[in-house]
Ligand SMILES: NC(=O)C1=CN([C@@H]2O[C@H](COP(=O)(O)OP(=O)(O)OC[C@H]3O[C@@H](n4cnc5c(N)ncnc54)[C@H](OP(=O)(O)O)[C@@H]3O)[C@@H](O)[C@H]2O)C=CC1
């Protein structure tokens with residue numbers, strides 16, 4: 001990781017340099033289910049805690065709020081070129097003719113004229129108005145190659161700096177790589193000690209694709225901040241469980257996008273630089289058993 005200059009008096013934030021040469025700040029603010037205070041959270045994260053990376057998506061329904069937070073941060077003196085903003089193309093728009101209009105709608109809501117990283121959110125196309133989870137006949141044929149070509153055109157036209165995928169499998173990634181002229185710069189996937197995603201992580205490393213860990217705290221449903229193993233390591237290091245989980249992701253070599261709607265936690269979650277989890281404790285965290293899941297979308 002390249003270390004960037006200190007940000008607004010905050011401790012140094014590390015960066016990952018993507019294949020394109022663009023630098024991605026190692027820790028980003030997640031915004032899924034961020035709620036009505038999203039604009040405040042984004043502004044606070046950037047102007048008070050030193051975040052320079054925000055992760056969002058059209059599907060989250062908060063892009064207008066994220067845009068207000070970004071606007072406020074830039075009006076407070078943060079330069080757009082120092083920000084890294086990620087969004088995602090939703091499943092109902094996974095047809096070539098909908099890619100650009102979907103991105104243009106995202107840019108309008110974010111009040112930006114480009115974003116730094118645009119992901120395919122999930123590798124399956126949904127019918128408009130599909131149920132969650134989708135019912136029979138609502139998962140449609142996905143022209144991955146045609147959609148990706150349109151994503152590449154967004155890069156060529158300067159509307160997006162890098163393109164990536166989320167929730168891909170090795171099989172789907174290799175299908176994409178067979179036709180891509182611009183390979184995915186980033187693969188974003190669920191990653192925490194209870195779901196290490198080792199197979200996909202190794203595959204991305206072998207293919208030179210950076211990995212961003214989402215749900216690094218186990219999300220709200222499986223919050224690992226209360227896991228006794230995590231708590232024990234946190235106590236030993238005099239850090240919070242949240243900081244240990246985020247630092248664990250960084251030490252694995254991924255960027256990480258913890259979400260919080262609480263100002264104190266937003267600040268806490270980025271205080272993960274300038275210290276290490278010792279190897280023996282890192283291994284203890286890695287020994288936490290992966291959940292057993294039947295992965296439907298492979
Ligand atoms: N590409 C994809 O398909 C997906 C992408 N993502 C992205 O990843 C981001 C993060 O993942 P997400 O699933 O939101 O969950 P996280 O793993 O980031 O956990 C968020 C939950 O943990 C709580 N929390 C936050 N900080 C702390 C802390 N320091 N100690 C204890 N609890 C804490 C939050 O509560 P509170 O807000 O009250 O602090 C919230 O309930 C998302 O917001 C989204 O941007 C997530 C899922 C899928």
Ligand SMILES: O=C[C@H](O)[C@@H](O)[C@@H](O)[C@H](O)C(=O)O
Pocket residue numbers: 032057059060132
């Ligand atoms: O990005 C976070 C998640 O992927 C989320 O976007 C999806 O789970 C979506 O809300 C759904 O309900 O299918």
